[in-house]
Each structure stands twice: as structure tokens, then as C-alpha cells.
Amino acid sequence: MTDHTASSGPILPYVLVLYYSRQGATRTLAEQLASGVESVSGIEARLRTVPAVSPVSEATAPEIPDQGAIYVEEADLRHCSGLALGSPTRFGNMAAPLKYFLDTTSGLWMNGALVDRPATAFTSTASLHGGQESTLLTMLIPLLHHGMVYAGVPYSETTLLSTQSGGTPYGTSHLAGPNGDREVDADERRLAFAQGRRLAELALALTSMRSARA
């Protein structure tokens, strides 16, 4: 997976896999989804995260996170060919750090920078009925405001019909359990991979469409 900085500009088209994760479950889904992106030739995955937000306004995050991907910059989003957005469920909605980042993207919205780029979302919860679908459906709202084309997981991925854990047509999900220690299982991995692969294919198709229009 590419780690080149945003300021160097895109070499290959890339899908930005942007996530927030405290206990690691959403990060595991992000990495699996990124593998699906990279199974498509001609496009890369760029994994990025966002810093935590703190009720103490003077608190600052280290420049490099202790673990996982480096922090996203606006240019990572501006130049992406597709976006996969991942968040733990927090009271049935996305986590504040990710929402905080999205709330800084009005410049991209004003320029229509993300119009006609595909996007998808993924999440992790403690409990099976703890709000996976509501989180995914609310995550797509700001993406639609940006003019992005939302892609979920189609039922042609038949794992959706048989999974006993995570997996929704709105996006991949993971059941982490009450202690957050349940591993991402084979069905959840398969769906995350398929979601990434599909997003990459759509990203290439929509890039061609935009080029033909220009």
C-alpha cells in the first residue's frame, strides 16, 4: 500500500481508505478493504487516519500516530479517485474525530472537488444490533453532500446472505463483542475485501468517465 505523502501528488490513481480506530477493529477492516483495492491493477490504496479529539482544547496529538496509518491531509482527499470511510460506531453514529475532519472539508465542497467520485463506508460495533446500519447510513450523508457516488455491498456477494456476524448492504461491518476482542472473521474479511475491490473498479470507471467529459 502506498505511503507517499499527499504533497508529492498522485502517481497512480488511489482510493483513500480513511478510518478512525481506538481498539483496532476498524483498522483491521480498513486494511482488508485496502487489500481489495490493491487487487485491482492500475490503482492503489492510501491508508490514512485522523487524530483523536480531546475535551481539553490545548491537547495536541503527536505528529506521527503510535500505530496504524499516518494522519490524513486535505490533499489526500482532494486527489483521491475514491474514498472508503471507516469509523467505530459511537451511539449509532460515526466517531467525532472523523466527523471533525469532514467538517474541515468545506473548501473541497465549494470547489466540487469530490463530485462523481465513488465512496463507501465501514464500521465496527460492540453489539450486533448496536447501530451498524444507522452508522453507515449517517456516514454516507456528508459524502452525498460532496457529490460522491455511494456504493455499498451488493447481494451478489452472497456472504451477505449467510453471515452470522457483520456485513450489510450499506457497507462492511464487524461485530467486535462487548470487550472489543472478537477477531474480524472470515465472512467480514471477505466482504471488506469485496467492498474494496468494487470501489477500486468504480473509481477507475468514474475516472475514465470524468476524463472523457473534460
Ligand SMILES: Cc1cc2nc3c(=O)[nH]c(=O)nc-3n(C[C@H](O)[C@H](O)[C@H](O)COP(=O)(O)O)c2cc1C
Ligand atoms: C463512546 C462510545 C460509544 C459507543 N457506542 C456504541 C454503539 O452505539 N453501539 C455499539 O454496538 N457499540 C458502541 N461502542 C463500541 C464500539 O463501537 C466498538 O467497541 C468498536 O468495535 C470499536 O472499534 P475500534 O476497535 O476500531 O476502536 C461505543 C464505544 C464508545 C467508546
